Every structure is written in C-alpha cells, then in structure tokens.
Amino acid sequence: MVSTPLKRLATIGLAAALALSLAACGKGSSSGNSAETDANGTATLKLWTHNAGNDKELAAINQVVSDYNGSQAKYKVEVQAFPQDSYNTSVTAAAASKSLPCILDVDGPNVPNWAWAGYLAPLDGMDDQISKFLPSTVGAYNGKNYSVGYYDVALIMEARKSALAENGIRIPTSDQPWTKDEFAAALAAIKASGKWANALDMQTGNTGEWWPYAYSPFLQSFGGDLINRADYKSADGELNGPAAVEWANWFRSLTTDGYMPLKSGADPAQDFLNGKTAILYNGSWGAEPARASAIADDIVFLPSVDLGQGPKIGGGSWQWAVSQGCSSPEGALDYMKFALQDKYVASVSEATGTIPATDAAAAMVPGYEPGGVNDLFRQFSKEFALVRPVTPGYPFIATTFTKTAQDILNGADPQQALDQAVKDIDANQQSNNNFQ
The missing domain is CATH 3.40.190.10 (Periplasmic binding protein-like II)
Structure with missing residues (x-):
C-alpha cells in the first residue's frame, strides 16, 4: 500500500479530464442495460472496480460480493476488475455506448462530473446509513449523495x-x-x-x-x-x-x-x-x-x-456508486446497503491500510481504535479534510492549478500566473453554463 495512493493520485488528472470531455458531449447517455435475469428470476448485476492488480483490496471486495450473493437469491453480483490506468476511460466509453454496469467505483473528485454527465444515480434511501461515514468519503452533488467509500487517507x-x-x-x-x-x-x-x-x-x-x-x-x-x-x-x-x-x-x-x-x-x-x-x-x-x-x-x-x-x-478517495442506467436499481441499492456494513468497511480498510470510514469500523481495525497508533490519522481526516471543489469542472480546475503551481515554483510571477488561471477556469465554467 506504500506507493499505491501516490500512483492513484498521479493518474486521476488525465483520466478525469477525459471524463470531462466525454461527459460534455455525451451527457445523459448512460441509460441502458446493466442487469440480466435468468430463468430462476435471479437478476445479475455487474460490478466494475479499478482494482485489477491490487490483490488485497480486490480480495476484500470479492469477499463482500460473495457474502452478498450467499445472503439472498434475488440478485447476483458479478465482479469485473480493470487496471487502474485504463479504468476511467473504460467507464466513459461504456457510458457513451449505454453499457455501464449497475455498480461501479469512482474516484471522489470525479463524482460531480459523472453525476452531472448522467452516469450516476442518487443513492436514494441511504442517507441514514451514509450519515455515519466520514464526510470526505461521501460523494455529494446538488444536495444528493451519489457515492460512498470504505476509506480515506490523510x-x-x-x-x-x-x-x-x-x-x-x-x-x-x-x-x-x-x-x-x-x-x-x-x-x-x-x-x-x-x-x-x-x-x-x-x-x-x-x-x-x-x-x-x-x-x-x-x-x-x-x-x-x-x-x-x-x-x-x-x-x-x-x-x-x-x-x-x-x-x-x-x-x-x-x-x-x-x-x-x-x-x-x-x-x-x-x-x-x-x-x-x-x-x-x-x-x-x-x-x-x-x-x-x-x-x-x-x-x-x-x-x-x-x-x-x-x-x-x-479529502476523498475511491467510492462506490450506482449507475443511472441500471435496469435493476433496487438490486443495486440493496447491494450497496449490504456492502456498506461496518464489518465490510473494516475489512476493506484493513486490507488497504487506510482510514476506516465509520467509527464502528475503526474500532474493529487494529491501530485505528480510539487511542490506537493510527487513530491520529483518522482525527486529522475528521478535523482537517476538505474535499476538492464539488463541481463538474473540477478536472479542468485541477490541471489548471497544477500547471500554475509548477510555473510559480519555476519562477513565474505569482499574480500574473494566478490571474491567468482564474481567467481560464472562469472561461471553462462559463462555457459549460456553470454546469447547470
């Protein structure tokens, strides 16, 4: 888990920018399939994750899915894992072809963009359960919760x-x-x-x-x-x-x-x-x-x-969401409610070495219990975390800020560089009607 978070952070910018460009031209295009029902009446729900190659986290997610499938017969969740480097492009391509899975993970900063683009559905009926999670692990947009994650980092x-x-x-x-x-x-x-x-x-x-x-x-x-x-x-x-x-x-x-x-x-x-x-x-x-x-x-x-x-x-790391095009949204939400039990929050965060998203889960993970050696990281997240701007324009803001900060370190005049960044960001927001 040492280098994984840095690798993840390094890949978000380009993929998120691609998500923005595809979303802008394909807004609302994600309606489609996502669930198949067999002769026994069991609906198969596809779940996509970025964790191919991340063995510990993928194993923890597979265990959640196995437990869910064994707990009832109405729905069956099938996991498809993608390499992280290609994950976001796979999602945006699937949205364009109306073939998104019912359940998918999404990097927190991308949630507003994907919600605005019509990829994601609100997590209706889950507000009480979600209220127990660290604020930085919840993806909200326009007053609705669209995603929730097992963990964060500080x-x-x-x-x-x-x-x-x-x-x-x-x-x-x-x-x-x-x-x-x-x-x-x-x-x-x-x-x-x-x-x-x-x-x-x-x-x-x-x-x-x-x-x-x-x-x-x-x-x-x-x-x-x-x-x-x-x-x-x-x-x-x-x-x-x-x-x-x-x-x-x-x-x-x-x-x-x-x-x-x-x-x-x-x-x-x-x-x-x-x-x-x-x-x-x-x-x-x-x-x-x-x-x-x-x-x-x-x-x-x-x-x-x-x-x-x-x-x-x-604040904000990988989170789980339901696609707008899922033909069995009640099944997807049923899975989400099951999968976000504290014991699974604990098992996934322990597998990844990250901060558990709920107090009850933290008490189950050695080191994250109150007074544990890692409890200070959870307190940092609680007290100091600020999610990145909750606007579909964030991918553009992120790349603009990156270039500007690098220019400043390399000797650019701060006021001039920041003024230009503002002009660019404002123009992008306005060209998209402020994503209304």
Missing part, C-alpha cells in the same frame, strides 16, 4: 524526532499545530544545522492529481481556494486574491530559501528513511513502511501546518 508531516529535539523545535499536535512562523523557524534551524540535505521534501517530483490534492490545502490554509464554493461560478478573488498570492510566494520561498528541492528525487520516502530529509510531506500510507524501518524510533507523525486559517488536508 496528508501528514513525517519528521525525524532527533532533528526537532536538537534544534529546540516543538512537536506540534492537532490542537496546537505549527504556525507559519514556527514552521519557518523550524526549517531555518534544521538547514542551519548542516546535517540534512533537505530540511523539507514536499514531493514536488510527483505528477497529476498530487498537485491539487497535496498543495491546494496550503492555499486554503492561507485563506484562498481553487474556486468560490458558494456557487462555483468563478475563481476570481479566491485563486488570485491576496491570500492566494501570499500562498504562492510562500510556496516558492521553500525552494528559493533552500529548504526543499525544486523537484524531489525519484523516491522521497526513501530519501527520508535514508537520512537525507528531516521532514517529509507525505500521506498516512507512509506510516507502515516508516514503522518497519531501521529509524522507526526516530520518526514522529505530525499534523499539517496552520498557515492562518487552520491546517487543511485533501
């Missing part, structure tokens, strides 16, 4: 305790995270010690969705955002206002002041474990290998930095 700071102690740096907590000034002082002290090649590594060598997922939370902590979330019509004032410019200058200063590399190495996690880096901006998925390393006793997991408006971290 962005964290991994730090060498010795580097903090030797430089008199306070260990932050959820209640008292580092302030911007404390973080700056910590980086300056670590750099001045001369013991570390990198005081900080923010994994800037990663690509795709990592950029908005990992770096827009810092923008939001400054008080800016990717778009105005009141109506999702414009990014003006949010992505190019004073708070956004302050974020841009701060982000670039991390490299110009020599605290972090302009572009990270091929394996920032190993650089951290091998003693090259003092503080690594990472995800909760990095905890297991860190605890298994030779320096486990010298590693501490910390909340993100409060840059003025509280710490923020990205």
Whole structure:
C-alpha cells in the first residue's frame, strides 16, 4: 500500500479530464442495460472496480460480493476488475455506448462530473446509513449523495524526532499545530544545522492529481481556494486574491530559501528513511513502511501546518456508486446497503491500510481504535479534510492549478500566473453554463 495512493493520485488528472470531455458531449447517455435475469428470476448485476492488480483490496471486495450473493437469491453480483490506468476511460466509453454496469467505483473528485454527465444515480434511501461515514468519503452533488467509500487517507508531516529535539523545535499536535512562523523557524534551524540535505521534501517530483490534492490545502490554509464554493461560478478573488498570492510566494520561498528541492528525487520516502530529509510531506500510507524501518524510533507523525486559517488536508478517495442506467436499481441499492456494513468497511480498510470510514469500523481495525497508533490519522481526516471543489469542472480546475503551481515554483510571477488561471477556469465554467 506504500506507493499505491501516490500512483492513484498521479493518474486521476488525465483520466478525469477525459471524463470531462466525454461527459460534455455525451451527457445523459448512460441509460441502458446493466442487469440480466435468468430463468430462476435471479437478476445479475455487474460490478466494475479499478482494482485489477491490487490483490488485497480486490480480495476484500470479492469477499463482500460473495457474502452478498450467499445472503439472498434475488440478485447476483458479478465482479469485473480493470487496471487502474485504463479504468476511467473504460467507464466513459461504456457510458457513451449505454453499457455501464449497475455498480461501479469512482474516484471522489470525479463524482460531480459523472453525476452531472448522467452516469450516476442518487443513492436514494441511504442517507441514514451514509450519515455515519466520514464526510470526505461521501460523494455529494446538488444536495444528493451519489457515492460512498470504505476509506480515506490523510496528508501528514513525517519528521525525524532527533532533528526537532536538537534544534529546540516543538512537536506540534492537532490542537496546537505549527504556525507559519514556527514552521519557518523550524526549517531555518534544521538547514542551519548542516546535517540534512533537505530540511523539507514536499514531493514536488510527483505528477497529476498530487498537485491539487497535496498543495491546494496550503492555499486554503492561507485563506484562498481553487474556486468560490458558494456557487462555483468563478475563481476570481479566491485563486488570485491576496491570500492566494501570499500562498504562492510562500510556496516558492521553500525552494528559493533552500529548504526543499525544486523537484524531489525519484523516491522521497526513501530519501527520508535514508537520512537525507528531516521532514517529509507525505500521506498516512507512509506510516507502515516508516514503522518497519531501521529509524522507526526516530520518526514522529505530525499534523499539517496552520498557515492562518487552520491546517487543511485533501479529502476523498475511491467510492462506490450506482449507475443511472441500471435496469435493476433496487438490486443495486440493496447491494450497496449490504456492502456498506461496518464489518465490510473494516475489512476493506484493513486490507488497504487506510482510514476506516465509520467509527464502528475503526474500532474493529487494529491501530485505528480510539487511542490506537493510527487513530491520529483518522482525527486529522475528521478535523482537517476538505474535499476538492464539488463541481463538474473540477478536472479542468485541477490541471489548471497544477500547471500554475509548477510555473510559480519555476519562477513565474505569482499574480500574473494566478490571474491567468482564474481567467481560464472562469472561461471553462462559463462555457459549460456553470454546469447547470
């Protein structure tokens, strides 16, 4: 599970952009088959997942399906697993040909786009059950729930305790995270010690969705955002206002002041474990290998930095949904209600090493129970997670932000770069009638 979340994040941007382009020209085209009934009256429901090659998660999903099929005779769910790299294109192609499965998983940021495009049906009658899930694991759009997931992950700071102690740096907590000034002082002290090649590594060598997922939370902590979330019509004032410019200058200063590399190495996690880096901006998925390393006793997991408006971290991972075209929607919803029992939330999150989406499930997963070694990651998710903008235009926003942030790190004028990003995002929203 170490590299899987990063790989997933890296693949979302291109696939999501493709989803947007196909959705725009094929909106409402997903009605069709999805269920077949045999001579005994059993309706077969197809389920698609991105987990081909992800053996542990696929095995956990197959067990859920096996249990469901054995619990009743009215419906039979059949699993088809796709490689993640081709999954989103398979879904959009199926939508265009009116052949979506009844049940499918979807990456959280794509939910508004797929719901707007007519791929997904609301999860009617499930609000009470869904209310028990972490907000970041629920895909909502226009006031309706369209998807829900078993798990999430949390962005964290991994730090060498010795580097903090030797430089008199306070260990932050959820209640008292580092302030911007404390973080700056910590980086300056670590750099001045001369013991570390990198005081900080923010994994800037990663690509795709990592950029908005990992770096827009810092923008939001400054008080800016990717778009105005009141109506999702414009990014003006949010992505190019004073708070956004302050974020841009701060982000670039991390490299110009020599605290972090302009572009990270091929394996920032190993650089951290091998003693090259003092503080690594990472995800909760990095905890297991860190605890298994030779320096486990010298590693501490910390909340993100409060840059003025509280710490923020990205929220939303893979979730489950029902297609709009399913010819047996009552069967698909019956499966969803069964599959989202706490014991299955626990089994899938345990298989993937991720944060369980319900309190009851967390109590079943070793380490995630209250006071467990991983409970802090769940608390980070509860307290600090912010889902990416809930608009069908998000794929375009994501790629625009990525290019802009990269340009800024490479020397572009922050105000000019952000102003251009706003123009591009607003034009895309308006060209789609704000996705109304």
